[in-house]
Amino acid sequence: IKIFQPVIMAWVLGISAVIAALVVYIKTLEPEAVQVFSGSLSSGLILLIFLLIILAALYKKIDVFSSFIDGAKGGFETAVKIIPYLVGMLVAISLLRTSGAFDVLIDGIKNLVLLTGSDTRWVDGIPTALIKPFSGGGARGMMVDTMNTYGPDSFAGRLSCVLQGSSDTTFYVIAVYFGAVSVKNTRYTVGAMLLADLVGIISAILLSYLFFA
Incomplete structure (x- = not known):
């Protein structure tokens, strides 16, 4: 795939400009206004996507309900097929969590950051990002654990929430599907998905420092 094509670059730069404008605008709002704006924006986007699907179906003259039923049938068949892979992945994740491997890794990262003299608060939220490529449920558990440990309004707690939505279940998707x-x-x-996860993690940390530090 040739990435540096005019059309692709125009889309990338255009979307990046919109996101940057949103960040700048949200940064100027009060905390209460940010909550109202973000809630309205998310609800509006969901409604917009729903309407676009309906309009696209009408334009293509597709029976939406029949297509939905067919998709539901296919989803059920897929769910049955992925159960063995899902069980294997969940067992592996459970072993990683209970063995203390993540604790050792986090302590090592924190020590390295301390050597550079940088702020280490972001390291406390990293467990969510580390387990997210393996399991969305496991990452959610890490997020809740971080909030219980440091507080929901702490930097680590907020960062873990942002990280929860900033990357995908890479190895879960690969192993299961x-x-x-x-x-x-x-x-x-694998390389493309991990690169996307890395970009999401770095962006989440930077934006969390921008809004919550």
């Missing part, structure tokens, strides 16, 4: 359709050669999938 690729396994369900018997795809063994993932080619560039």
